[in-house]
Amino acid sequence: MSNEYDAIVVGGGHNGLTHxxxxxxxxxxxxxxxxxDLVGGAAITEELMPGFSFTTFSYALSLxxxxxxxxxxLVKHGFLPLMMPSSFHPTGDGDxxxxxxxxxxxxxxxxxxxxxxxxxxxxxxxxxxxxxxAIRPLFDNPPPNLWGTDPExxxxxxxxxxxxxxxxxxxxxxxxxxxxxxAKDWLDDYFEHEAxxxxxxxxxxxxxxxGPMSPGSGLVLLFHKMGEHDGHLGSWAFHKGGNGGFTxxxxxxxxxxxxxxxxxxxxxxxxxxDGRAVGVALEDGTEFRAPVVxxxxxxxxxxxxxxxxxxxxxxxxxxxxxxKFRGVSAKVNFALDGLPVFPALPDTVDHYGxxxxxxxxxxxxxxxxxxxxxxxxxxRPFIDAAIQSVVDPDMAPPGKHVMSCFVQYAPYELxxxxxxxxxxxxxxxxxxxxxxxxxxxxxxVLHREVVTPVDIESRTGLTEGNIFAGEFLAPQxxxxxPAPGYSQYATPIDGYYQCGSGTHPGGCVIGSxxxxxxxxVLRDLKR
Amino acid sequence: xxxTTPFHARLNELNDQHxxxxxxxxxxxxxxTHAPKHEYxxxxxxxxxxxxxxxxxxxxxxxxAEKLLSGALVRDIRTCRPGQAHYTAWCDDxxxxxxxxxxxxxxxxxxxxxxxxxxxxxxxxxxxxxRVELEDVTENYGMLAVQGPRSRAVLAELMPGAETLGYxxxxxxxxxxxxxVLSRTGYTGDLGFEITVASDDAVAVLDAVLEAGKxxxxxxxxxxxxxxxxxxAGLPLVDIEWHDARLTLSDADCVTxxxxxxxxxxxxxxxxxxxxxxxxxxxxxxxxGTSRWATxxxxxxxxxxxxxxxxxxxxxxxxxxxxxxxxxxxxxxRAEVGYCTSxxxxxxxxxxxxxxxxxxxxxxxxxxLRLELAVNHHNTTVRIATTPMPFFEPDRKKS
Numbered sequence: 001m002s003n004e005y006d007a008i009v010v011g012g013g014h015n016g017l018t019h020x021x022x023x024x025x026x027x028x029x030x031x032x033x034x035x036x037d038l039v040g041g042a043a044i045t046e047e048l049m050p051g052f053s054f055t056t057f058s059y060a061l062s063l064x065x066x067x068x069x070x071x072x073x074l075v076k077h078g079f080l081p082l083m084m085p086s087s088f089h090p091t092g093d094g095d096x097x098x099x100x101x102x103x104x105x106x107x108x109x110x111x112x113x114x115x116x117x118x119x120x121x122x123x124x125x126x127x128x129x130x131x132x133x134a135i136r137p138l139f140d141n142p143p144p145n146l147w148g149t150d151p152e153x154x155x156x157x158x159x160x161x162x163x164x165x166x167x168x169x170x171x172x173x174x175x176x177x178x179x180x181x182x183a184k185d186w187l188d189d190y191f192e193h194e195a196x197x198x199x200x201x202x203x204x205x206x207x208x209x210x211g212p213m214s215p216g217s218g219l220v221l222l223f224h225k226m227g228e229h230d231g232h233l234g235s236w237a238f239h240k241g242g243n244g245g246f247t248x249x250x251x252x253x254x255x256x257x258x259x260x261x262x263x264x265x266x267x268x269x270x271x272x273x274d275g276r277a278v279g280v281a282l283e284d285g286t287e288f289r290a291p292v293v294x295x296x297x298x299x300x301x302x303x304x305x306x307x308x309x310x311x312x313x314x315x316x317x318x319x320x321x322x323x324k325f326r327g328v329s330a331k332v333n334f335a336l337d338g339l340p341v342f343p344a345l346p347d348t349v350d351h352y353g354x355x356x357x358x359x360x361x362x363x364x365x366x367x368x369x370x371x372x373x374x375x376x377x378x379x380r381p382f383i384d385a386a387i388q389s390v391v392d393p394d395m396a397p398p399g400k401h402v403m404s405c406f407v408q409y410a411p412y413e414l415x416x417x418x419x420x421x422x423x424x425x426x427x428x429x430x431x432x433x434x435x436x437x438x439x440x441x442x443x444x445v446l447h448r449e450v451v452t453p454v455d456i457e458s459r460t461g462l463t464e465g466n467i468f469a470g471e472f473l474a475p476q477x478x479x480x481x482p483a484p485g486y487s488q489y490a491t492p493i494d495g496y497y498q499c500g501s502g503t504h505p506g507g508c509v510i511g512s513x514x515x516x517x518x519x520x521v522l523r524d525l526k527r
Numbered sequence: 528x529x530x531t532t533p534f535h536a537r538l539n540e541l542n543d544q545h546x547x548x549x550x551x552x553x554x555x556x557x558x559x560t561h562a563p564k565h566e567y568x569x570x571x572x573x574x575x576x577x578x579x580x581x582x583x584x585x586x587x588x589x590x591x592a593e594k595l596l597s598g599a600l601v602r603d604i605r606t607c608r609p610g611q612a613h614y615t616a617w618c619d620d621x622x623x624x625x626x627x628x629x630x631x632x633x634x635x636x637x638x639x640x641x642x643x644x645x646x647x648x649x650x651x652x653x654x655x656x657x658r659v660e661l662e663d664v665t666e667n668y669g670m671l672a673v674q675g676p677r678s679r680a681v682l683a684e685l686m687p688g689a690e691t692l693g694y695x696x697x698x699x700x701x702x703x704x705x706x707x708v709l710s711r712t713g714y715t716g717d718l719g720f721e722i723t724v725a726s727d728d729a730v731a732v733l734d735a736v737l738e739a740g741k742x743x744x745x746x747x748x749x750x751x752x753x754x755x756x757x758x759x760a761g762l763p764l765v766d767i768e769w770h771d772a773r774l775t776l777s778d779a780d781c782v783t784x785x786x787x788x789x790x791x792x793x794x795x796x797x798x799x800x801x802x803x804x805x806x807x808x809x810x811x812x813x814x815x816g817t818s819r820w821a822t823x824x825x826x827x828x829x830x831x832x833x834x835x836x837x838x839x840x841x842x843x844x845x846x847x848x849x850x851x852x853x854x855x856x857x858x859x860x861r862a863e864v865g866y867c868t869s870x871x872x873x874x875x876x877x878x879x880x881x882x883x884x885x886x887x888x889x890x891x892x893x894x895x896l897r898l899e900l901a902v903n904h905h906n907t908t909v910r911i912a913t914t915p916m917p918f919f920e921p922d923r924k925k926s
């Protein structure tokens with residue numbers, strides 16, 4: 001078998017697969033090398049007990065760019081995003097907020113808690129929609145190179161300036177307030193009710209070492225609002241079979257275009273010759289050759305492990321070394337014997353159709369964050385849960401359920417202990433929080449899986465278990481992702497590219513880095 | 528006086544919206560919850576129930592029952608054996624479609640015909656002089672559609688016969704001790720069944736189905752979900768895709784079976800070997816090629832749709848009703864060459880799709896045309912392509 005290809009993609013996560021599919025579609029003989037026995041990276045589904053499917057890491061779909069669905073013909077390969085019809089937020093006092101698909105019913109739900117917040121709720125969404133609309137072109141295009149000398153760079157910069165110039169004053173100001181400020185400050189301008197603020201703040205801390213009172217949490221909130229499902233901004237879906245089901249779809253699409261995928265094929269290094277990439281070497285010494293090598297791994301591994309940092313400019317190496325990863329997220333996944341009972345809603349299951357947001361107020365979440373500042377996990381963590389078998393009954397045997405809990409904060413580095421020691425204690429803390437909202441929860445548990453930040457790192461390769469392959473901090477976004485001057489998917493090594501979540505626009509199951517990087521590769525190849 | 532169906536008492540308890548249409552004078556829920564799309568996904572991914580009782584039901588019995596129906600129905604009823612059902616239509620003498628419906632054959636001389644609009648006098652008049660009894664039994668029965676990939680597993684717990692029942696077959700069965708007719712029929716384009724039950728026993732049967740379906744997340748679905756499902760299935764609906772030929776004031780509102788996409792029902796018409804009301808006109812249409820329209824699916828170019836709205840600073844709508852039905856279809860010269868009769872965003876296909884009528888010469892699959900729509904209060908067009916229907920047809924539907 002020939003080991004020569006037109007392009008080699010290192011890493012079969014969702015961006016690597018997306019990238020490979022685009023390259024193969026353009027006619028390149030493309031090889032994907034995945035270290036694990038299963039494609040998907042952090043987007044996998046595993047059957048840990050017979051009949052019970054767990055979304056081990058990534059657990060929902062929203063930010064996937066809609067054009068990718070069509071350009072890669074994903075529906076033909078089984079793409080099936082199921083609606084998550086509701087959002088449930090216990091308010092901590094036995095009451096709850098329950099949002100659904102009917103805007104006017106949502107307004108009544110807000111009014112039930114605060115008549116004043118009802119029209120604020122409408123203004124809030126309108127203002128946020130305007131910001132999303134304004135920055136979407138930035139999100140969906142490569143960042144211009146501010147430091148480039150190519151005439152095309154000047155054209156790109158002018159495009160950006162013209163676009164920014166067209167944004168009205170209020171929207172521009174709102175954008176800057178979100179990008180630089182805290183979620184709390186932003187939400188305080190709209191809402192009075194603590195639980196309504198708490199509900200909206202929940203997306204401001206996902207995967208990031210910030211609390212909702214930290215500057216920078218506004219950016220995380222905005223990033224998550226950029227997601228859409230069937231045209232609804234900020235709305236989430238559950239892919240049939242979990243995100244592992246989705247990455248299997250991507251793999252089928254890539255293969256249908258002619259890409260080859262090799263599993264259990266860990267790449268240890270990129271082979272360079274005279275300053276350009278010519279192939280890769282696997283752990284077992286096997287070599288594959290291609291004039292294009294694309295890393296879908298995070299920037300730390302892309303620049304400091306796969307290649308010799310000595311071959312790279314010092315400013316890039318410095319920037320990557322100081323890039324912040326600092327994973328703070330863990331998963332606690334459950335197999336359940338039945339549905340939990342929320343005492344105020346004893347006779348219905350409709351509140352389990354989407355996310356269960358366990359973080360009643362901003363103060364609750366900020367207190368959960370406090371521990372992380374000092375190297376410890378939250379006594380009462382924030383939990384973003386979903387009983388996925390309600391949306392997709394095929395995830396569990398009839399009448400049984402699987403529940404995915406994304407739990408924060410769980411700092412990668414613990415002070416005075418380690419995650420192997422703390423695994424069960426941490427799982428108990430998360431379960432105790434659930435028990436306090438859903439009495440009797442513990443009796444339903446058939447199986448519990450605790451996935452610590454160290455597990456995330458060791459199994460997926462994501463540095464320090466950071467789910468975004470580099471934190472969402474302003475100095476690590478757009479022109480600066482992963483480093484100033486290196487945000488356009490190429491690297492200083494000819495033929496070596498990057499397409500992972502550590503590149504613009506960033507993490508989540510979004511596909512953009514993979515797609516935008518493919519455009520760069522194909523442009524350089526003039527395909 | 529508005530009617531309610533035999534299942535209403537129980538289904539209404541599960542309805543927290545109380546939004547109804549008046550389907551032939553009967554309360555019919557638009558949706559049961561805030562999220563009709565969730566109800567839709569029950570059918571596409573697990574199992575849902577729909578109350579289809581408002582359909583008219585006519586018992587047709589007697590030695591000449593087959594003779595009456597074979598002279599009235601577009602599809603050859605003689606090929607329908609007892610235990611089978613046919614989706615069919617009937618026409619006026621000009622060959623224009625009046626109604627469609629499903630006819631269940633229970634015995635050589637015993638049929639049950641469903642219809643979306645009242646049709647008793649039509650059939651009675653056609654039956655003059657024949658040994659046939661026609662009875663309106665609409666109120667006697669409830670009909671419950673149980674649809675979706677898990678429908679078979681749920682119903683097999685109650686009726687083992689569900690396991691092996693073939694597509695468009697039906698069989699007597701018992702649910703909770705109550706006799707019912709179980710048929711492998713439906714209006715969703717998915718694996719699915721319908722249960723016909725005496726009205727007095729309807730709630731007991733419904734309860735048994737809901738109980739068996741509980742571990743499978745069964746839920747009732749309303750007309751909004753049904754509309755998306757039936758368009759994906761490419762199934763026409765009276766008064767949307769066409770109007771009863773006997774009631775229209777203009778021939779422009781009438782269509783022939785061929786024009787409606789039901790040409791597959793017309794076996795034996797072209798050679799004159801089969802005669803029914805309207806068949807001679809249809810034969811001439813087939814022989815002379817005089818069909819004015821062809822029915823086709825259309826698929827909107829997703830990128831073009833998004834670009835149109837984004838260029839206008841709007842979010843591209845991907846909802847159940849993004850356009851009024853009957854938007855015009857244009858060719859490259861902006862000449863009207865057809866019209867869309869139903870239009871919807873399909874969640875499983877991730878595209879806008881429509882049932883349309885175009886000039887027959889443009890109906891070949893893959894023909895690129897344009898669909899007229901208004902964006903920001905200006906008329907514009909979006910790229911579409913014709914495509915065969917059904918849009919969505921999983922293997923499980925017939926397997």
